Amino acid sequence: MDEWWRAGDSVWREDAATSTRFVLEAVQGVPRIDWELARNRLTDVALLVGAALPTTCTHAAIFPPEFSFCPECGAALHRAGPVQHAAWWGPATGLLPPGAATLPRHVPHGLSQTALPLGEALEGREPEPAVGRPDWRMPAPPNAVCVFAAADFGFSAQRLVALAYTRNVVQYWDPPGARWHVFAADEGAADLHFTASAYAWLPPAESQGERRRGEFGIVPTAHGLFRLVVNPLAESWRTEPVFQARLAASPGGVGRRIACPFVTPDGVRLWSAAADGADPEVLEIDPLDPAVPVPQAGWSRPFSYDGRLYWLHEEGQLLWRPGHPPRWLPWPFPWVPRLQFGGPARSRDGRLWLIGNDGANYSFRALDDGAGLGTPQVESIDGARLGFGTLLFRRGHQVKDDPWSVEDVEDQARGDALVLPLLEAVSATRDQPSGLVLRFPGFTGRAEAALAGEVLPRTFVEWIGRQNVILDEIARLKNPGECVPFVWHGSLWLHHPTWNEIRGWKLEGFA
């Protein structure tokens, strides 16, 4: 007769006839367990639920949590201690769940920035001109156009999820098995495709109550906002509707409110709600110029700054401060932004600026209510500048003061290069901007061409900081703006949709 064990928050059945002897029957907060699938990744499952594994005996393949010795022979069992790593949610607005390294208030949220101390860990490597190599390579997920999140999702171990938003696929990395698993959608789950605008999700907000297991956050789809919940014990995912409508852009969060532009027969409106989707409202958008309608697609990822949410578009910007009507501000003709150059840059007085071109010259335009009014909050510059936040470059030279300041020329030869920032490390203890960049030596063409499919013969993956470190060299890169950096398992990783492997660099001394 089977024996039942309740251990921690899980229930196990002991059946000597099964191949694993112990069978996980239930885990609190997990709706379903597919043991046929789960037993193929026993080590991974043991880490997720805090179970024990055999060391020397073969009386069972897995033991319930709280077991220290095999009940049959007394052999000691192996229980992995919790490994604490900061969670990674990618560029995110809104409230972050516990475990994430939250950015300070004085920087915009939603750009490619992190508060993790990457520089301290990477700058111990041999500095340039030495060319390093990745410490790790992991296979790219089968559906390579994706965004990454690394968190414990309410389980006992941190895991990496790659969400392929152009293909409706949720991919899960099994670290002990060193392979990706494509999770199946539960019946009735929403289709996760979203390509109308740049992709961004809202991580699960910090809640007062119990953390929901598997909660990934609120994601945009073609048919609205859905809460995505993954279940690694059944290799599946499900969704719950939050707001059903045709979305114009990805959702953003500011303070305790979230918001998302959506399409109605009468044009674009802004939906807003509390962080958990409660207390929704629909807001009319105040047009500066009724002749220029609010675009229904093609928006960049939203960011928040100074209590306000921003969505940027080739045609203008949408601003919203909770408690006020949202405003649509078209750019004054003939100025057109260069959104592909990175994103808004921050001046020393704390204002944000966007680079663009009026057909003849580049300039930075202040992003605020006056930006669309034609008032001359514009700083002219003599060439393209790539970056965002305070990590900004004019060709190969870093721009260190205001976005329009003269670049810092440490090495004349660098003028022959182009640098594209990928990830800024925000630190209170550094006075110079640090971060991960791509350097294209000897590239003398236009920045627009480098970002638009031209083959770049040589690319250095480079850390810019107290000392610069070349992490790798890449041949024949195309579309460098599609690189996705992320931090997971004590390493910095760089993914590109055309690469077979994700490159990883160990962050020495990094918890």
Ligand SMILES: [Zn+2]
């Ligand atoms: Zn034993």
